[in-house]
Amino acid sequence: MTGIEQKHDPPRLSSVDDPSMLIDWLRRTGAETPVHFDPERQLCQVFRHADIMSVVADWETFSSDDRHLVPQTDGFQTFTKGNLASLDPPRHHQLRKLVSKVFTPRTVATLEPRITELVDRQLDGFGTGEVDLVDTVTNPVPALVIAELLGIPEQDRAIFQRWAFDMVGLGGQVDVTDPDEAGDAMSGISRIMNDMNEYAFDQIAQHRRHPADDLITRLVEAEVDGMRLDDEEIVGFVLLLFLAGHITTTLTLGSMLLCLDDNPATAAAVRGDPDLIPGVIEETMRQRPPFPTSKRLVTRDTEIRGVPVPEGAGVVLWLAAGNHDEEVFERPGEFDPVRSPNQHLGFGAGIHFCLGAGLARLEARVVLRRLLARYPGLEVDRQAVRFYGSTSIVGPRLLPVRL
Numbered sequence: 437m438t439g440i441e442q443k444h445d446p447p448r449l450s451s452v453d454d455p456s457m458l459i460d461w462l463r464r465t466g467a468e469t470p471v472h473f474d475p476e477r478q479l480c481q482v483f484r485h486a487d488i489m490s491v492v493a494d495w496e497t498f499s500s501d502d503r504h505l506v507p508q509t510d511g512f513q514t515f516t517k518g519n520l521a522s523l524d525p526p527r528h529h530q531l532r533k534l535v536s537k538v539f540t541p542r543t544v545a546t547l548e549p550r551i552t553e554l555v556d557r558q559l560d561g562f563g564t565g566e567v568d569l570v571d572t573v574t575n576p577v578p579a580l581v582i583a584e585l586l587g588i589p590e591q592d593r594a595i596f597q598r599w600a601f602d603m604v605g606l607g608g609q610v611d612v613t614d615p616d617e618a619g620d621a622m623s624g625i626s627r628i629m630n631d632m633n634e635y636a637f638d639q640i641a642q643h644r645r646h647p648a649d650d651l652i653t654r655l656v657e658a659e660v661d662g663m664r665l666d667d668e669e670i671v672g673f674v675l676l677l678f679l680a681g682h683i684t685t686t687l688t689l690g691s692m693l694l695c696l697d698d699n700p701a702t703a704a705a706v707r708g709d710p711d712l713i714p715g716v717i718e719e720t721m722r723q724r725p726p727f728p729t730s731k732r733l734v735t736r737d738t739e740i741r742g743v744p745v746p747e748g749a750g751v752v753l754w755l756a757a758g759n760h761d762e763e764v765f766e767r768p769g770e771f772d773p774v775r776s777p778n779q780h781l782g783f784g785a786g787i788h789f790c791l792g793a794g795l796a797r798l799e800a801r802v803v804l805r806r807l808l809a810r811y812p813g814l815e816v817d818r819q820a821v822r823f824y825g826s827t828s829i830v831g832p833r834l835l836p837v838r839l
């Protein structure tokens with residue numbers, strides 16, 4: 437490997453390294469080389485906000501279809517069929533229209549009282565002294581919310597959480613610029629997916645027999661322009677909601693606490709004025725986006741900011757770097773809960789903009805509001821915090837706090 441390539445490889449992080457190290461590397465590298473193409477690996481890294489926006493806007497040149505990179509096992513094949521995030525138009529457009537119909541802001545808003553109840557139930561289980569917030573709140577709450585939304589029976593929710601936990605562990609091992617590592621983690625993930633698929637097929641059959649007021653029933657019944665989802669697509673979509681909606685939210689909830697710990701003046705202000713909470717969530721998403729990258733595949737020879745990129749190359753969009761681009765954000769290193777506008781890329785952009793952004797924001801709002809109200813003296817035990825030690829997943833894996 438040459439010196440140039442090393443310079444453009446993200447740092448190896450260990451579980452004790454705060455991912456702010458990754459942000460420092462992104463800011464330095466992106467400032468020097470906004471677009472870097474590595475001919476050996478056929479990989480292009482993009483760091484600037486404007487370039488990321490141009491790439492996501494041009495889905496004909498930059499495809500999201502990564503199905504050929506996915507192991508050819510049954511589990512993955514089923515998942516990819518309903519996985520919106522990996523589809524290009526026109527199929528993406530059709531499926532998104534169908535699922536948006538059932539995943540509306542109104543459906544999400546009705547969940548607030550139930551989410552508050554779930555959070556309070558988790559907090560009721562706290563003793564005194566120190567607790568790990570990942571184990572007790574940030575991991576279970578998003579899993580329980582999605583399970584509830586989908587209509588997964590209560591007695592099965594523990595296994596749902598187990599799958600999520602194992603999946604995050606495997607996903608956290610992936611280095612986004614190293615295809616071999618991605619392959620190893622994928623085969624572990626594939627095994628879990630088979631179990632999840634089997635379970636989801638069974639749930640669909642049960643919901644068809646006994647319709648209820650939940651998302652699986654609505655997916656089974658949804659129709660747009662005479663089109664319905666088949667069972668494999670529903671399974672794929674259910675898994676996507678679970679995978680995309682759980683891990684990311686868990687990481688964001690934890691990172692929010694770390695951001696407040698880094699910024700005591702803001703933490704004090706938020707305690708006095710909970711209206712600042714939405715701004716805290718947006719700044720957390722900007723400064724510590726849980727998925728710091730998004731990926732695309734080049735379908736025809738092109739260039740990005742004048743750098744030629746050939747057909748077949750992979751593109752790593754560093755959303756986390758775009759979020760610190762000085763051309764878009766004044767004083768990007770500053771955590772500013774009243775920053776406006778805040779056009780961060782934490783939820784992606786363009787046609788694949790996160791479908792669950794409203795739900796994630798709602799969960800984050802409820803969790804922070806209830807934590808601050810019930811534990812005004814809550815303090816992060818910074819020395820004991822552990823991370824995923826990864827460039828593909830940013831957020832705490834262990835978050836001990838003193839109550």
Ligand code: HEM
Binds near residue numbers: 681
């Ligand atoms: C803070 C939490 C979350 C973050 C940071 C996040 C991040 C993202 C990002 C970056 C994308 C775009 C991927 C791309 O362009 O390649 C995306 C797409 C998506 N997200 Fe989220 N997400 C979060 C929560 C959720 C939740 C709670 C759900 C649902 C329960 C969800 C469902 C989806 C779906 C279905 C897509 C694919 C949309 C499409 O391709 O049209 N996400 N998310």
